[in-house]
Amino acid sequence: MNPIFLFNLASRQLQHLATRQAVISGNVANANTPGYQARDVTPFRDVLNKTALSMAATHAGHLELDGPAARPARATASDGWDVVHSGNSVNIEEQLMKAGEVSRDQALNSGVVKSFNRMLALSVKSGQ
C-alpha cells in the first residue's frame, strides 16, 4: 500500500506560508524605515522541486538521505513596485496583496486537509 503523503505535504506548505507571513509582516512594519529593502521567500513551487523523494530504508545499514525535511524558506530581496527617495522599497498595497495570497492559500490548504481527514475518518468508521 502506498503511504499517504498528503498530510506531510500540507504541513510543509503551512510552514512555508507561516514563514512568508512573518516576512511580509516585517516588510509592513518597516514600511517607513529608510534604506529598507522589501523581502520575500522563495516560492513553494521551487522549494518543492528541489526536494526529492526519500528512499525507503529496508535494511539497518541503509543511510538516510536528506529527504523531504522541511528546509526553512529563505528571504530574498524582492523587486518592489517602487522605491521612494529614502531608499525604501516597501509598497503597502503590494504587501497586503501578498498577505491576501498567503491567507487564501492557507484557507485552501486547511480546507483540503479537513476534507481528507474526514474521508479517512469515514473509511475507518465504515470498516467496523
Next chain:
Amino acid sequence: MIDPLAASSRIAGAGMGAQSERMRVISENIANAQSTGQTAGSDPYIRKTITFRTALDRASGTAAVAVREMGEDKAPFKVEYDPGNPAADQNGNVKLPNVNMLIEMADMREANRSYEANLQMIKQTRSMVASIIELLRP
C-alpha cells in the same frame, strides 16, 4: 526559532508601536505650532523629527522595527512682525516655530495608514491561526 505566525504578530506589534510613537511626535509638533520663546528675541519651539531603523528580532531572526532617533528639524524659523508680542526682539520681529501644518497632516495620514496596515497583518495572522485550530474540531 519560535513559530513564524507568533513572530508575525510580534513584528506587526513592533510596527504599530513605532507608528504610534511617530503619531505622538506629530501631535507634539501640531500642539506647539504657535509656541514662541519665553523671553524677548529667544528661539521658539523647534519641530521634532523621528526616524526608524530595522531591528533584528532575535527570537525569530526576522526584521522588526524600532525608533532610531528623535531629531530636530533644521529648517529656518518663520519670522513675523508683531511688536506687541512678548517674544518680539527690539525690531519687533517674532520668531515662530518651523512647523508646517500641511506637512504634519500629510505625515499623520501616512502614520495612520502604516498603523492600519500593521493592524491588518495582525488580524490576518490571527485568522490563519484560528483556521488551523479549526482543523482539530470534529
